[in-house]
Amino acid sequence: xxxxxxxxxxxxxxxxxxxxxxxxxxxxxxxxxxxxxxxxxxxxxxxxxxxxxxxxxxxxxxxxxxxxxxxxxxxxxxxxxxxxxxxxxxxxxxxxxxxxxxxxxxxxxxxxxxxxxxxxxxxxxxxxxxxxxxxxxxxxxxxxxxxxxxxxxxxxxxxxxxxxxxxxxxxxxxxxxxxxxxxxxxxxxxxxxxxxxxxxxxxxxxxxxxxxxxx
Amino acid sequence: xxxxxxxxxxxxxxxxxxxxxxxxxxxxxxxxxxxxxxxxxxxxxxxxxxxxxxxxxxxxxxxxxxxxxxxxxxxxxxxxxxxxxxxxxxxxxxxxxxxxxxxxxxxxxxxxxxxxxxxxxxxxxxxxxxxxxxxxxxxxxxxxxxxxxxxxxxxxxxxxxxxxxxxxxxxxxxxxxxxxxxxxxxxxxxxxxxxxxxxxxxx
Numbered sequence: 001x002x003x004x005x006x007x008x009x010x011x012x013x014x015x016x017x018x019x020x021x022x023x024x025x026x027x028x029x030x031x032x033x034x035x036x037x038x039x040x041x042x043x044x045x046x047x048x049x050x051x052x053x054x055x056x057x058x059x060x061x062x063x064x065x066x067x068x069x070x071x072x073x074x075x076x077x078x079x080x081x082x083x084x085x086x087x088x089x090x091x092x093x094x095x096x097x098x099x100x101x102x103x104x105x106x107x108x109x110x111x112x113x114x115x116x117x118x119x120x121x122x123x124x125x126x127x128x129x130x131x132x133x134x135x136x137x138x139x140x141x142x143x144x145x146x147x148x149x150x151x152x153x154x155x156x157x158x159x160x161x162x163x164x165x166x167x168x169x170x171x172x173x174x175x176x177x178x179x180x181x182x183x184x185x186x187x188x189x190x191x192x193x194x195x196x197x198x199x200x201x202x203x204x205x206x207x208x209x210x211x212x213x214x215x
Numbered sequence: 216x217x218x219x220x221x222x223x224x225x226x227x228x229x230x231x232x233x234x235x236x237x238x239x240x241x242x243x244x245x246x247x248x249x250x251x252x253x254x255x256x257x258x259x260x261x262x263x264x265x266x267x268x269x270x271x272x273x274x275x276x277x278x279x280x281x282x283x284x285x286x287x288x289x290x291x292x293x294x295x296x297x298x299x300x301x302x303x304x305x306x307x308x309x310x311x312x313x314x315x316x317x318x319x320x321x322x323x324x325x326x327x328x329x330x331x332x333x334x335x336x337x338x339x340x341x342x343x344x345x346x347x348x349x350x351x352x353x354x355x356x357x358x359x360x361x362x363x364x365x366x367x368x369x370x371x372x373x374x375x376x377x378x379x380x381x382x383x384x385x386x387x388x389x390x391x392x393x394x395x396x397x398x399x400x401x402x403x404x405x406x407x408x409x410x411x412x413x414x415x416x417x418x
Contacts (some may be wrong), residue, residue: 021246021395022227022243024239024242024246025239025240025241025242025243025338026239028242029238029239029240037391067307068306068335071301072244072302072303072335073299073303074307075300076298076299076302076303078297080295080296080299082296082353083298084295098349099342099345099346102297102298102340102341102345103240103338103341103345105298105302105313105341106302106335106337106341107338107339108243108336108338111336112413119334180407183410184237184239184406184410185403185404185410186403187239187403187404188399188400188402189400189403190405191399192392192396192397192399192400192403193396194394195395195396196391196392196396197388197391197400199391199392199393199394199396200390200391203390203391
């Protein structure tokens, strides 16, 4: 088990959103205010880690032909638990994320990791993988939220009830923001720029490596 | 039954609150299966069919097994089981559709190929079922919302695939944007056009 490698893969080189291109729906849909992004990211992190642990523990028991159905039942169980917990303790978050919390069941990141990693690896490695992939997803959401909230609305850290009554800290003067960025269009455009940046950065580091080898 | 209300649900699902461009449901197959118009159309039709069927079956299950389990006498309210019950229903429906097509319409089965099982994890299908529950739709409204939501998905994926076919042939874009990012930008521009419908309302 190579924790350092898993860390790097989860956060950068195999980032679930920017490199594996999984879980696009929620990434674009809910990233309008900071609180949503953090809440969604942490929910996925918890569900992913728990389902990774259970699935890798059961991997020798689950028959190959019905494994997808088994994965979905395990994932749906944890999603329901988190959904009910959020409804009970953080109702504001549950309201603003709406249908996207139960939809974590069909988030391809979780099913993708179950199929691609947990079904072949041990419990400890799968748990670590869940945590790092979850962090990789969360940081992308947080960056998307920061960019979209700042450009679209002129504020940062919105939605947190203890900062300025959920209105966030105003950075740009009132009326300067480009409303389009907070709308669905902005989701597509900001994510496109992030992925493009990632492709550029990965290509650059690849080039550097080959040059070093050549010297 | 109020026909204007059904019409307004249909219009909302196809144009105003399009599943792809305004609700962000079903982005994965939308990006993955839109490189060719033919396969995009097949996928759109299959999704429409499954969405309609899932809306009907899940409404019945939700109403008579989960919320009012009258069959078992004074049963408990099992509404908390919705997510698990719905995803299992959808998975088995997709499996059933796959077996049915394989036996009876092998040509369509061949054309859809690997895309059929992928419909299970299409969040538009689970999304439409959950939205039906959230909006308290009755049986007919649920089915209409399911089918027209699917048609909205079909419209979106068809438009996008048509644009993308040309884009891939004649594109000249920065290297970093090649592939997925430029497709996202294209989808964003179509979404911008769809925002023009947002003022549209019936009565």
